[in-house]
Amino acid sequence: MVQINEMNDVQPSSQSRTAAHTHIKGLGLDEHGIAKKVEGGFVGQADAREACGIIVDLIKSKKMSGKAILLAGGPGTGKTALALAISQELGPKVPFCPIVGSELYSAEVKKTAALMENFRRAIGLRIKEIKEVYEGEVIELTPEEAENPLGGYGKTISHVVVGLKTAKGTKNLRLDPSIYESIQKERVTVGDVIYIEANTGAVKRVGRSDAYATEFDLEAEEYVPLPKGEVHKTKEIIQDVTLHDLDVANSRPQGGQDVLSMMGQLLKPRKTEITEKLRTEVNKVVSKYIDQGVAELIPGVLFIDEVNMLDIEVFTYLNRALESSIAPIVVLASNRGLTTIRGSDDDSTKAPHGCPPDLIDRLLIIRTLPYNQEEIKTIVSKRATLEGLAVTPDALDKLAVHGVSISLRYALQLLAPAGVLSKTAGRSEITVDDIEECELLFLDSRRSIKVLEETKGFL
Numbered sequence: 001m002v003q004i005n006e007m008n009d010v011q012p013s014s015q016s017r018t019a020a021h022t023h024i025k026g027l028g029l030d031e032h033g034i035a036k037k038v039e040g041g042f043v044g045q046a047d048a049r050e051a052c053g054i055i056v057d058l059i060k061s062k063k064m065s066g067k068a069i070l071l072a073g074g075p076g077t078g079k080t081a082l083a084l085a086i087s088q089e090l091g092p093k094v095p096f097c098p099i100v101g102s103e104l105y106s107a108e109v110k111k112t113a114a115l116m117e118n119f120r121r122a123i124g125l126r127i128k129e130i131k132e133v134y135e136g137e138v139i140e141l142t143p144e145e146a147e148n149p150l151g152g153y154g155k156t157i158s159h160v161v162v163g164l165k166t167a168k169g170t171k172n173l174r175l176d177p178s179i180y181e182s183i184q185k186e187r188v189t190v191g192d193v194i195y196i197e198a199n200t201g202a203v204k205r206v207g208r209s210d211a212y213a214t215e216f217d218l219e220a221e222e223y224v225p226l227p228k229g230e231v232h233k234t235k236e237i238i239q240d241v242t243l244h245d246l247d248v249a250n251s252r253p254q255g256g257q258d259v260l261s262m263m264g265q266l267l268k269p270r271k272t273e274i275t276e277k278l279r280t281e282v283n284k285v286v287s288k289y290i291d292q293g294v295a296e297l298i299p300g301v302l303f304i305d306e307v308n309m310l311d312i313e314v315f316t317y318l319n320r321a322l323e324s325s326i327a328p329i330v331v332l333a334s335n336r337g338l339t340t341i342r343g344s345d346d347d348s349t350k351a352p353h354g355c356p357p358d359l360i361d362r363l364l365i366i367r368t369l370p371y372n373q374e375e376i377k378t379i380v381s382k383r384a385t386l387e388g389l390a391v392t393p394d395a396l397d398k399l400a401v402h403g404v405s406i407s408l409r410y411a412l413q414l415l416a417p418a419g420v421l422s423k424t425a426g427r428s429e430i431t432v433d434d435i436e437e438c439e440l441l442f443l444d445s446r447r448s449i450k451v452l453e454e455t456k457g458f459l
């Protein structure tokens with residue numbers, strides 16, 4: 001007899017892989033917008049969190065379009081974490097496009113074009129359409145072969161038979177080979193719930209029928225109930241795309257699927273590059289759809305980290321882009337005080353955060369403050385739990401002291417190697433000794449500079 005054992009010691013993959021901000025799960029505000037003490041992974045920084053909460057409310061009520069926010073504060077004070085939390089509060093349907101200032105500079109794309117592309121990645125469009133579809137659970141999927149009309153030994157697919165089942169009945173469809181291709185592209189198998197658009201033949205996989213929910217499955221799979229009603233029906237289809245998706249779909253010769261192809265049909269095809277002209281055309285179609293009530297604009301968030309890396313040309317472009325009628329909310333972050341603006345002729349003029357005064361003038365500025373020892377202790381212990389490490393209270397205190405005197409990042413970075421040391425020594429908890437050993441092994445920035453200064457000539 002085959003024996004089957006349950007595996008309890010395997011962690012789900014979402015738990016075993018951690019990134020720098022894995023513990024951040026939203027802003028952690030209560031219903032009045034007041035920062036809760038330790039909530040949503042966020043510790044302290046109450047004023048900034050509450051300010052971000054107001055921004056989230058404004059974005060949700062669509063009052064923030066074309067405005068910009070600056071998160072200003074020292075390194076490791078949680079600016080990136082705040083931006084991420086804003087996007088989490090907005091939910092997955094609102095586009096969030098994070099970039100770093102230096103990302104805009106490449107030899108291939110003009111910097112202003114790169115900025116525009118990211119602007120359009122951050123503007124969403126929700127399109128509602130009533131479509132005639134065939135929807136149901138796939139019960140049969142048989143390609144029918146025919147002799148190749150061009151002769152030779154090969155066979156071609158003449159058509160494909162698809163059986164669809166709903167709660168009301170079943171229907172067998174004979175479809176064109178081109179539809180078979182999109183069926184294969186969507187990786188449809190028997191037991192999936194799909195719909196096929198009657199006009200375009202576009203195939204969309206909705207999920208796996210929940211009749212199959214008990215089957216062994218490695219991948220995370222979305223199970224959906226068996227569709228009600230007839231197989232052939234009209235259905236309201238909601239799609240979330242970004243303006244950039246539309247640009248891309250229309251720049252490709254054949255266009256994409258679904259709504260993208262619908263939009264694609266309206267514009268002249270056979271463009272291969274996203275040009276300013278193409279964008280204007282896409283905008284025209286989009287405004288028409290909005291006027292007709294078919295589509296709704298969802299301005300998302302464009303996050304530009306290290307804003308001091310932008311230069312004067314990009315700044316003027318940014319000003320203009322913010323003033324256009326469709327603009328996302330722009331969140332900037334900087335850890336610089338007074339620095340020179342990149343690209344300005346006169347290097348002696350310094351500006352706050354390296355931003356020109358006219359941009360600063362239109363920003364809402366949110367300040368992030370350094371953490372105190374108690375807060376750092378909480379952040380470190382949260383990270384330790386997340387990484388599956390136990391730390392003795394003494395060791396935690398020691399890390400918190402480092403967090404204040406050196407930096408939060410240094411304290412967080414010592415955790416993982418200290419965990420390795422304690423494990424090799426056969427302990428289950430990280431002790432003060434482990435931390436001290438790690439300090440010797442891994443220099444912080446200040447000590448590293450000191451070493452370099454003392455030993456001139458090597459490197």
Ligand SMILES: Nc1ncnc2c1ncn2[C@@H]1O[C@H](COP(=O)(O)OP(=O)(O)O)[C@@H](O)[C@H]1O
Pocket residue numbers: 020021022024041042043044045073074075076077078079080081082335379408409
């Ligand atoms: N208030 C906080 N609560 C919990 N974790 C925080 C907090 N502030 C920062 N962190 C964590 O500390 C690390 C550094 O913060 P980060 O947001 O990258 O700083 P910045 O962008 O300001 O340089 C990240 O891992 C971040 O998730």
Ligand SMILES: [Mg+2]
Pocket residue numbers: 079080305
């Ligand atoms: Mg950052």
